[in-house]
Amino acid sequence: MSNWPDWLPLRSALTGLTPYGAPQIHDVVQLNTNENPFELPESLVSEMVAALEKNMRTLNRYPDRDAVGLRTGLAQYINELSGTSFQSNNIWAANGSNEILQTLMLAMGERGALGFLPSYSVHPLIAQVTQTPWSSGTRRADFSLDTDSAVAQIAAIAPGLTFITTPNNPTGSAITIEEIARLAQAASDVSGLLIVDEAYAEFSPEISAVTLLDRYTNIVVVRTMSKAFAFAGARVGYLVARPEIIDACLVTRLPYHLSTQTQTIAEVALKNSEILLAGVRQLIAERARVTGELEKSGLHVLPSAANFLMFSGMKQSPSALWKGLVERGILIRDIGIEGYLRVSIGTPAENDQFLAEMALLTS
Ligand SMILES: Cc1ncc(COP(=O)(O)O)c(C=O)c1O
Numbered sequence: 001m002s003n004w005p006d007w008l009p010l011r012s013a014l015t016g017l018t019p020y021g022a023p024q025i026h027d028v029v030q031l032n033t034n035e036n037p038f039e040l041p042e043s044l045v046s047e048m049v050a051a052l053e054k055n056m057r058t059l060n061r062y063p064d065r066d067a068v069g070l071r072t073g074l075a076q077y078i079n080e081l082s083g084t085s086f087q088s089n090n091i092w093a094a095n096g097s098n099e100i101l102q103t104l105m106l107a108m109g110e111r112g113a114l115g116f117l118p119s120y121s122v123h124p125l126i127a128q129v130t131q132t133p134w135s136s137g138t139r140r141a142d143f144s145l146d147t148d149s150a151v152a153q154i155a156a157i158a159p160g161l162t163f164i165t166t167p168n169n170p171t172g173s174a175i176t177i178e179e180i181a182r183l184a185q186a187a188s189d190v191s192g193l194l195i196v197d198e199a200y201a202e203f204s205p206e207i208s209a210v211t212l213l214d215r216y217t218n219i220v221v222v223r224t225m226s227k228a229f230a231f232a233g234a235r236v237g238y239l240v241a242r243p244e245i246i247d248a249c250l251v252t253r254l255p256y257h258l259s260t261q262t263q264t265i266a267e268v269a270l271k272n273s274e275i276l277l278a279g280v281r282q283l284i285a286e287r288a289r290v291t292g293e294l295e296k297s298g299l300h301v302l303p304s305a306a307n308f309l310m311f312s313g314m315k316q317s318p319s320a321l322w323k324g325l326v327e328r329g330i331l332i333r334d335i336g337i338e339g340y341l342r343v344s345i346g347t348p349a350e351n352d353q354f355l356a357e358m359a360l361l362t363s
Pocket residue numbers: 033034095096097098099120165169197199223224225226232235236237
C-alpha cells in the first residue's frame with residue numbers, strides 16, 4: 001500500500017507492506033492453505049467441550065503463563081515420535097508457529113536472518129516487520145537445496161538466524177538429516193542458530209531435526225499442530241530447543257499470550273494424537289494418487305514430502321488456470337512463481353473434484 005495518510009505515524013519499514021493473506025473464499029473446495037481437510041471426530045469434539053466447560057469458571061484468572069501441561073504433552077509427543085527425551089523446558093508453545101517465528105526474530109534477529117528462496121513467504125515478511133535484516137539465499141533452478149552452496153552462503157553472510165523449511169513450502173521437497181547437520185554446523189561456525197521449520201514433518205519420511213539437538217545445540221525446531229493434527233483453527237505452534245533459547249523467547253513474548261481455551265483443547269488433542277494423526281496416512285496415499293493423475297495428464301509435479309503439490313506444464317498461465325478453477329468452485333494457490341501453481345491435498349472426494357476440473361481445463 002503506498003497511499004498511507006500523512007498523519008499516520010507508521011514505521012517507515014512498514015510502508016511498502018500489505019497484510020499477509022491467502023484469499024478466504026467460502027463455498028469452494030479449499031485447497032489453498034495446506035490445511036488438513038478432515039474435520040475432528042465427534043468423540044473428540046465432545047471431550048474438548050467437556051474440558052472447556054470445566055475450565056470456563058476460572059476464566060476470571062489469567063491462563064497458566066508457562067503452559068506447563070501443554071508443553072509436557074508436546075514433549076511426550078515429540079519423544080514418542082523421535083525416541084528423544086525432552087522435558088517441558090525444551091518446548092515452548094505459542095499461537096501458531098507464526099508466533100514462534102516472530103518471537104525468535106524479535107528476540108534474536110539483530111544480526112540478520114537468511115532463508116533459501118523460494119520458501120515460506122512469511123519468514124522474510126516477519127523479518128521486515130520485526131526489522132530483522134533479511135538475506136535471500138538461493139536454491140538450484142529446480143528449487144532443490146544445494147547443501148554445499150547453502151553452507152557457503154551461510155559462511156559468507158554470517159547471519160544470526162538461518163531458516164530452513166523441510167519439507168519446504170511451496171516446493172514440497174525435504175532434505176535429509178545429514179544435510180540439516182551440515183547446515184547446523186555452518187550456522188554454528190558463524191555463531192548463529194539454525195531454525196528448522198518442520199510445519200509439515202509428519203507427512204515426510206525424513207527424520208526430524210529434533211534428533212540432532214544433542215549434537216548441535218544451535219538448532220531450533222519449529223513445528224505446528226495446524227497441519228498433521230488438523231488443528232489450524234486452534235492456533236498452536238511450538239518449538240523444540242535448548243532452554244536458554246526459550247528463556248530468550250520469554251523476554252519478547254506477551255504475558256499470558258496463550259489462552260486457557262487454547263491450552264485446554266490442545267492438551268485434549270495431544271492425548272488423542274493417534275486419532276487426529278490417522279488422517280496423515282490417508283493424505284500421503286492421496287498425495288501419490290493426485291501426483292500420478294496430474295502426471296498422466298502431462299503436467300510436471302515436483303516430488304513432495306508434504307500435504308501439497310507444486311506443479312507446472314499447463315498450457316495457460318497459472319493465473320488463468322487459477323481463475324478458471326475458482327469459477328468452478330476450486331480454490332488452489334497462485335504462489336507467484338512463474339509457470340507454477342500449488343494445490344493442497346484434500347479429502348478423496350475433493351481431490352476427485354480438483355482432478356476432474358483440471359482435466360477439463362488443461363486438456
Ligand atoms: C512452512 C510453514 N511454517 C509455518 C506455518 C505457520 O503455521 P501456523 O502458524 O498455523 O502454525 C506455515 C503455514 O502454512 C508453513 O507453511
